[in-house]
Amino acid sequence: MVVRGLGDDGRCPMCGEFEESILHMLVLCEEAKWRLSPLRLEVTEVCESSFKAWCEARVGSSKDESWWALFWNVLWSIWLCRNHWVFNQKRTEVQEVVERAFRASLEYRDAQDRLSVGERLGKGLKAWQRPSDETLKVNVDAVVFDTGQVGYGGVVRDASGEVMVACCGQVDGGYEADVAEALAASLVLNVVWEAGIRHIIMESVCLKLIAHLKSAKVETTSFGDLVFDILGLASRFSSISFSHVGRDGNKVAHNLAQLSRSFMETRVWIAKVPREVQTFVVSDLCLVE
Structure with missing residues (x-):
């Protein structure tokens, strides 16, 4: 500081014993x-x-x-x-x-x-894309509310865009965003498994989650524990793959996660979605026509 004309004491300001360099x-x-x-x-x-x-x-x-x-x-x-x-x-x-x-x-x-x-x-698909005839597409998303709780949503659709299963729910939060996304994926995949679905593509907006699932990378963290759980569940499916999607391609799952604040318990719909989300299902179909 003395060299720069900012003081007249050249000693270290921390220890006060030696010249500062x-x-x-x-x-x-x-x-x-x-x-x-x-x-x-x-x-x-x-x-x-x-x-x-x-x-x-x-x-x-x-x-x-x-x-x-x-x-x-x-x-x-x-x-x-x-x-x-x-x-x-x-x-x-x-x-x-x-x-x-x-x-x-x-x-x-x-x-x-x-x-x-x-x-x-890449940056992920910008719009929802139909799966092949042999598989069903599962979109998952999480929302961290102001209360700290985590809302999650998931939707399963076939090659024609028809909804097979939809779900949403809340869990006590305090989680970082990536942990919340991994938790949402785990909870939704359990619903999908219980519904008897065995051939799927899972999509999420969380790039980190998809990368870890694709590479089977497991860390010694809360996020890593959830990735380990998801990989364990994934091994039970007859076929499963993971894909990153942009927010515009995940609107149905996102709005289901938002809707979860209206319910006290997990909700599951078979072959339909709640009316609050129907618009986004139709919008996805219009974009892929």
Whole structure:
């Protein structure tokens, strides 16, 4: 800051003991707390004379992309911690610094997963498409209400667009959007199975869910647990595939999920849908004519 004419004290504002430099601020300062990060980097004896050289020396530490994502986010979190003290005179707990870095690295990894999935799967069908004569199409959707509850909806249609089964219901919520979508898919598939349907294509607007189901990727998270349950149920069907669809192609399931707030229990309709949703069924048919 002294170099930039923003002060007359060149000492580190965090420890107040050494001259502030990028290397000291982000690595050497006791307040940097690298030893407490998940990376467990040892910084007590640093031979490099610059921050750039120190980073280059770490190149051989790991080739894992997630390691580097966490590495850069720890640096960013330390920088934010320093600024919070300099400009707001507020200390940031070490645990918060580490957790912020960890959350940011997970968000980065998730964004990269979504990007690569989007390249593989595309943006999803914009309009509802008829299934083949041999299969039925199941559209599922979830809505998280202001109360925290999750509404879910599902509809099964044949190649002519006729509704075979429709359902909706609510469960106690507090879930993230992707977990809610996975939960909706699990609940709807159970209804479909109980209805005796065995050959299906399942569609969802949740790109992450479809990608995990296609690749059979199971994480040790609430979302991963639901993906595992769905894959287990899927194995019981004679044939099943998963497809991503845009919101315009999922309006019937979405409006069934919205309608669930009107009911206290799960509702199932055979060979019809409630009148509040009929317009969207007809609209889908008009678009594919």
